[in-house]
Amino acid sequence: MGDMSVHIDITGLRRERIAVVPSPLAELGMALHALAEPAHHPGLQGWATGVTARLDPHLADRMCEADFLWRTTFSDLFLPCAGIPGGTTLPGATLAEDLDLLDKLTDEQFVDAALEFTCALAYSSYGPHALSDPEVRRRAVDLAASRGPQQTRFTERLLEDPPRVRTWLRQxxxxxxxxxxxxxxxxxxxxxxxxxxHKTDLLRHKSLTEALTSVSPAVSLDETAGRLTVDKLTEGHTVTTDGGLLLVPTSLGRPHLLVLHRYGWQPVLHYPVGSPELAAPPSVEQLSLRMTALSHPVRMRICRHLARSAYTTGELAQVHGMTAPEISRHLSVLKKAGLITTRRRGRYVLHQLDVTVVARLGSDFLEGVLR
Structure with a gap:
């Protein structure tokens, strides 16, 4: 399996350059996302239904006009502080302050971030701008066209008159x-x-590893290498912090753990506030191991038995007409994936399917692909 994580190189990053600050604009973006994709957020369905029921029809129509900014991708426009040169600007304390930061982005930055849904532009390296390069511009319109007339209209308006679209979005x-x-x-x-x-307190008084990994079970830190890794089902990327590192908590964002790593912008970890009652989801690698382990027809048949009762290797070999070493190999794959439990009773070793782990696979997979 290739590298599927996002790495942030934090070599030489001083603790005081790591800030934990909520952003009203980022939370509004998450609110819009939860309204557009309620299935991603089962815990917010009551809230989403209530808001939708009260929405003015005209506002609901405008919400559909640019929903790709928060529906399929979460646009970096919701974290404009990261695009301000210097890499040290923090989110605003109010939505108005955050919107003022959005106004400070250049037209190029605004257009690049708004067109992220077309994948027409380089994200983690410096590339030509859609406003100045006719080829990039043409490709952006082509890719928008494949998503339907609404996105095409928005993209054309954006490329023709960025200030007008910026005014529209702010309003x-x-x-x-x-x-x-x-x-x-x-x-x-x-x-x-x-x-x-709480997180700022951990940064001041605990180890850097403890403070940063408390953000999410999907975050790990190698202090020696100066590398922060976010376990995501994505192509591997490495980004460097020139200014600082920003951590933005969200109440509405679970299960999404977003990493802003746009070229030239301050890196941001936009993370859901922890819920102690939720078990830590498995890593992408563990998830892959589990699904591969279950995809083999023999192992599926073994699981059918182990889901009902505990069996010894010998019993399974007899039932399946296989040798004990063959069954052992299959059991070790299931065990390595954390799908079966093994206990000793006298001289017998009994294996059983961990039904709760298997039952959680669907939601773990969904959390992995949405993270």
Whole structure:
């Protein structure tokens, strides 16, 4: 399996350059995402239904006009502080302050981030801009066309008149704030502020590894190599922190753990606030091991027995008409994947399927692909 993680090179990064700050604009983006994709967020379905029921039809229509900014990809436009040169700007304390930061991005930055859904532009390296390069521009419109007329219209408007689209987006976000988000934010911001204080405290008083890995079970740190790794089902990337590292907690974002690693922008970890009752999801590698282990027809038949009762290797060999060493090999694959438990009773070793782990596979897979 190739490398599927995002790595952040934090060599020489001083602790005081790591900031944990909530962002009202990023949380509004997550709110829009949860409204557009309620199936990703079963825990928010009551909230989403309530908001949708009260939405003004005109605002609902405008929401559909650019929903690709938060539906299939989560646009970096929701974290504009990361694009301000110097790599040290923090999110605004209010939505208005965050929107002022969005206004500070250049037209090139705005267009690049807004066109991310077309994959027309280089993301983790410096590439030509759609505003100045006719070939990139043509490709962006072509890719938008494959997504339908709405995205084509938006893309053409964006390329022809970025300031007009920027004004449209700001007005739309302000209207969403008035319609539903201000009320949600007044409730959520206390939890997010408490989370930021707690993580800042860990950064000051605990080891860097403990502080950074407390963000999510999917985050690991190799302090010697100065490398922070986020386990994601994506192509491997390495990004360097020139300014600082920003951690932005979200209450509405689970199961998404997003890494902003756009070329020239400050890296950001946009992470869901921990829920102690949720078991830590397996790593992408463990998930892959489990699904591969279960995909073999013989192992599927073995699991059929082990799901009902505990069996010895000898019994399984007899039932399946195979030799004990052959069965042992299959059992060791299942065991390595964490799918069976083994216990000794006298001189017998009994194997049984861990039904809870198998039952969780569907949601673990979904969490892995949505992370």
């Amino acid at each position: 739309f976000l302000e209207d969403c704030d008035e319609a539903f988000f201000a009320e949600s934010w007044s409730r959520l911001r206390h939890q997010l502020a408490a989370e930021a204080r």
